[in-house]
Amino acid sequence: MLRLRIQRTALPRNALILTDTPRPDCRNCEGVGGIPHDYGDPATGEYAGTDWEPCDCWTEWRTLLLPLPRLPRWLRRRGTGRDPWAPGGYSDEPPF
Structure with a gap:
């Protein structure tokens, strides 16, 4: 059974997409959607990364709904420096 939700994405362009969500009561992945497998470097034994195995309760497909x-x-x-309305801009002048 699909559990659909609407999500916003920014890459490659802002759009609304329809995605599937994992079953929250899944015993295999505990609602995460997959099972992580950590692995190490064979030569040193140090941590080298994590593989992700998708669970059967979830599909990773996405469908574009609306750009x-x-x-x-x-x-x-x-950002132009002293512009108070720019993100990161700051002004020390009073507002009046």
Whole structure:
């Protein structure tokens, strides 16, 4: 049985996508959607990464529902230093 949800993605372009979610009561993956397997480097035995084995209760497919429009250039905010409305900008002047 599919458990669908709507998600927002930003790559390659902002869009709404439809995805499947894992079963929360799955005994194999405990609702995570897969089982991680840690592995080490054969020469040193140190941790080298994690393999991900998807669980049978979940499929990793995605379907594009709706591409979201881009902002016009005049509405995009750019950091210009002392601009108080820019993300990361700061002004020490009083608001009046």
